[in-house]
Amino acid sequence: MEIQFSSSFACSLLIILVFLGCYSEATAGRGGIGGGIATYWGQNIREGRLTAACATGKFKIVNIGFLSTFGNGQLPQVNLTRHCSPICNGCWNVSAGIVNCQNDGVKVMLSIGGPHGNYSLSSGAEALDLADYIWNNFLHGHSTSLRPFGYAPLDGVDFRIERGEFSPYYTLLARRLYDYGRQWGRKVYLTAAPGCCFPDNYLTKSLYTGLFDYVWIRFFNDRQCQYNSGDPSVFRRSWMQWIHSIPARKFYVGIPASEEAGDGYVTPAVLIRDVLPFVKRSASYGGVMLFDLSNDVQTNYSSSISGRV
Template sequence: MAPTHPRPPASILLLGAAMLSMAGLATAINSSGFKGGVTVYWGRNKDEGSLAEACDTGRYTIVIISFLDIFGHGEYHLDISGHDTSTLGPDIKHCQSVALVYLSIGGFGNRYSLPTNQSALDLADHLWYTYMAGHKAGVHRPFGDDVEIDGIDFFIEHGSPDNYDVLANRLWSFNKGFRARTPAQLSATPRCRYPDRLLGKAIATGVIGRINVRFYDDSYCAAHWRQEWDKWAATYPTQDYQLYVALPASEKVVGYVHLKSLHLGMLPVLQKAESFAGFTIWDRYSDRLTNYSSPIVQWT
């Protein structure tokens, strides 16, 4: 099914032959076996427990390791809050029997940007060969040579929107060498205001299949969630895309929704949208303390 939102101009790098069709995107998402459910961010607090422990709860269909917090100027850095990177390989493999495992780029720091097209291509290659299904001699793979994560999440909070569309197209183009498999799946986590200032161009490429709309850390989003949700749902009305509602698991975060209010107030509105796929929880540490995600699994 053709997308209902604007597409980038034909001159965008690698658009066309290097991209799969929109029908292929929908098929890739829906055939993964992980449509819908609960997504969680892991890696923001050492006391959240291991990645394997998170997956063993049976609650999450996608776990997002966060964050690759420095990139764009020839330097790359992974910040997972003191977790031992060398132990993650077995945990990732363990998780992949029940969930998809993504790596999120960006975060709340300010030491990342993509100042040029080339910096976007360089980052795409770094992600592909360091963490994903690409393998190249001499490239260090911190999770292990035989460990391949499933996708990349765009969590861009600062800087310019430039060249994230180039990055998305380049990452998606890596899938062209695989049949019936999409080893470079993509998601984005924009703020609720549509269109997102920093991720709007990347999402408009049409290759980002999962969108985690953040209704937290923003008083406007907390107050006007329905108005903004309706915009997202109208722009992405079908299952070609999956819209997740991103909420905090802790009352300490602006935008927290009590479970009763979520069930009785928000859920009837959300479920009217065919593209509504589930919830994204910030974050595993808070969810471990509050058990927030436990009852909402049944609502997805």
């Protein structure tokens, strides 16, 4: 039996197929770099070279940490512990790692702040000066001095503010970096690592702006909200409050990669069985952030969960 289609039906079918094709392309692009595993690199020599980490294919985003000195009239300073010293071009070797990671499809961020260091923003002028410094020395600007990592533009800036008094000027810093990207046609990804207790003392006001692409919530070192198998409700309440209060594109579950990395460690089996099924129900779920790469190298945590996040 031969089936014949009218020209109007064929035309309608073609329109539907074209629409579906456009829709799938749009939705595929809308997710950006969300999904997968993010981590931190730069605080321990045992984590190895940046190039090697990205070559594993396990990570979507790597935060280089930390730019841990700024404010109070200080020259911004990167601290990569035993990896290298930015003084006298000592960290230019990191440039090759950044480029290799980006060629492997991994986004590389500069993380500012961190658990240690001497940093603060006490005025709008300091925030704008820091934004200018970061743009010119780590992103797509052109510094009049020597760039700490050489000319290998990073993909964006991660805000991991854990010290000092509350400052409203991190919002101004984020806005300035975002505007730089728009002005020069260069996407500047903005990410943040707030503590899991909502609201975060340092970053919640900045996150309300909607400027941030990815937020990895630190579900560790805080028993008020980190995962507890005896009472998972505290974790679940915190997750839901974050994703329904902050207009970020994607949210990641931040966990220690080993028991040494922080209180709140959960085994890969527990993460896969109990944590991920819950958070994956959220449309804004993006993946898992492991802290940090040096601990992951010891436990091989990322390999245990790769393909399951």
